[in-house]
Amino acid sequence: MSRLFEHLDGELPPSLDTWVREHLAVCGGCLARTQHQRAFLRCLHSRQRLTPATEALRTRIEQALREGMARSEHSD
Ligand SMILES: [Zn+2]
Numbered sequence: 001m002s003r004l005f006e007h008l009d010g011e012l013p014p015s016l017d018t019w020v021r022e023h024l025a026v027c028g029g030c031l032a033r034t035q036h037q038r039a040f041l042r043c044l045h046s047r048q049r050l051t052p053a054t055e056a057l058r059t060r061i062e063q064a065l066r067e068g069m070a071r072s073e074h075s076d
Contacts (some may be wrong), residue, residue, distance in 0.1 A: 004034050008041055 006012045007020040024031045047054065 004030060007035060008034065008038055 003012065003016065004024075008018065016046055020046055024034060
């Protein structure tokens with residue numbers, strides 16, 4: 001699996017990359033996982049490109065989570 005992810009990142013040497021491609025041609029399970037991971041990576045990359053305010057958003061989400069936890073701690 002780690003090789004599949006490296007393949008998606010384009011970090012594999014050509015010989016291994018070819019091996020992964022050939023494996024995906026015959027292995028439906030790995031192909032499905034690879035396609036899922038590729039869609040995830042594409043989503044991640046496009047988000048990074050489109051939203052320079054990601055850091056602020058992340059901070060806001062973490063804050064909301066902390067407030068939510070604090071609230072549930074006091075709920076009883
Ligand atoms: Zn496989």
